[in-house]
Amino acid sequence: MYKIKVGISACLLGQAVRFDGGHKRSSFCERELGAHFDYHAVCPEMAIGLGAPRAAIRLIRRHGELRAETRDGSLDVTERLIAFSEQQAGRLDFLSGYILCAKSPSCGMERVRIYTANDKAPGGEGGAKEGIGLFAQALMAANPLLPVEEDGRLCDPVLRENFVLRVFAYHDWQQLCASGLSAARLIAFHSRYKYLVLSHATGHYRALGRLLADLGQGSLEETAQRYIQGLMTALTLRANRRGHTNVLMHLQGYFKRVLTPSQKRELTETIDKYRLGIVPLLVPLTLLRHYLCEFPNPYLAQQVYLNPHPETLRLRYGL
Incomplete structure (x- = not known):
């Protein structure tokens, strides 16, 4: 049976790639849509060399610039994540759709929490839900016609x-x-x-x-x-x-x-x-x-x- 090629965040297929060593398996994506879609699974954070489990990455706005860092600032993966995302996004024209993991600093397509750094909180505080994951942003910019959706929104x-x-x-x-x-x-x-x-x-x-x-x-x-x-x-x-x-x-x-x-x-x-x-x-x-x-x-x-x-x-x- 021929299946349509669709990209997906690897954690949604049950792969243990999240920062806590777990996953976010979606039974709808895996079973129901999986009967018709041939998935191309990607985890940007694992792809740039981060392991699982690992320190959580967050989007932090510092001096007007958006960074992808750990809360304590010991690890900054901004450049690596952007470089991978732009390179990978440009190679996905064979896909007919993409399903992203919601809220992720790499894969969230909307309402990703962005923290604001200051002298009292160098690791960021607050957290307005107004961002887009770095990989998701590159994906949609490089493939503007590609249907893209998040796992959570698929419940509607x-x-x-x-x-x-x-x-x-x-x-x-x-x-x-x-x-x-x-x-x-x-x-x-x-x-x-x-x-x-x-x-x-x-x-x-x-x-x-x-x-x-x-x-x-x-x-x-x-x-x-x-x-x-x-x-x-x-x-x-x-x-x-x-x-x-x-x-x-x-x-x-x-x-x-x-x-x-x-x-x-x-x-x-x-x-x-x-x-x-x-x-x-x-x-x-x-x-x-x-x-x-x-x-x-x-x-x-x-x-x-x-x-x-x-x-x-x-x-x-x-x-």
């Missing part, structure tokens, strides 16, 4: 579904580019993603349509780069109930000539129940997929919106 069903959706979409794009980009293939790719984009951001949906309408006006490579930037930005915006309802109603229109009056009424009522929060997204989607099997439509059948990720992950149950 909306953020979890959004991240996995983006990983599969970005992998799909990488496969397109690897097979040879052409104007026809780019348009075909967008045709499959139209309703998925519409569910996330109406403005981006329109902008991408205008971009491809002028496809012959400039370089294909430049247009493709602008397209994927727009697509990944749109998918980063979380789809809400209103956006999904809008798409469901669009999809409903494809069946207006083939459904019986009672079937039309059932579909309309089911979509409205979703809009009101009575049933989850999976309910109207299941009904639409049923009618698609009964009344085949090649254009609808190719829509990524209907199956953006494996059903076995059960990611749309709570949406």
Whole structure:
């Protein structure tokens, strides 16, 4: 079975690489996502030669400069950690996503605690949650389109579904580019993603349509780069109930000539129940997929919106 290559903080796979000699194994990452992802595990702190267990590293702001040091100041790994992070981040373009360990001074993607050093507390005091881990910062700077998420945020069903959706979409794009980009293939790719984009951001949906309408006006490579930037930005915006309802109603229109009056009424009522929060997204989607099997439509059948990720992950149950 082919698996998508995704980077991950090594501790999340149960590797004993944390400062205390332990790990932060995530069963969701290891078991459920692991059935579909081929992980590339990295621990930046171990990679620069630190052992486990070891003295904890913290981010300390000293004289306006951010340093990665131990609390007592006996070890400063700032330059080593930055050098490794920048070098490693530039070699990860084969990945389709990355899962980072939250709160880590090397891997945290947001709200990492930053301490402030002063004469009374040379090892730092306070600790505002406003930083980004040094490796995470280099990773996102070098790979701005790469879907990145933290393990803790994956506990939120909306953020979890959004991240996995983006990983599969970005992998799909990488496969397109690897097979040879052409104007026809780019348009075909967008045709499959139209309703998925519409569910996330109406403005981006329109902008991408205008971009491809002028496809012959400039370089294909430049247009493709602008397209994927727009697509990944749109998918980063979380789809809400209103956006999904809008798409469901669009999809409903494809069946207006083939459904019986009672079937039309059932579909309309089911979509409205979703809009009101009575049933989850999976309910109207299941009904639409049923009618698609009964009344085949090649254009609808190719829509990524209907199956953006494996059903076995059960990611749309709570949406």
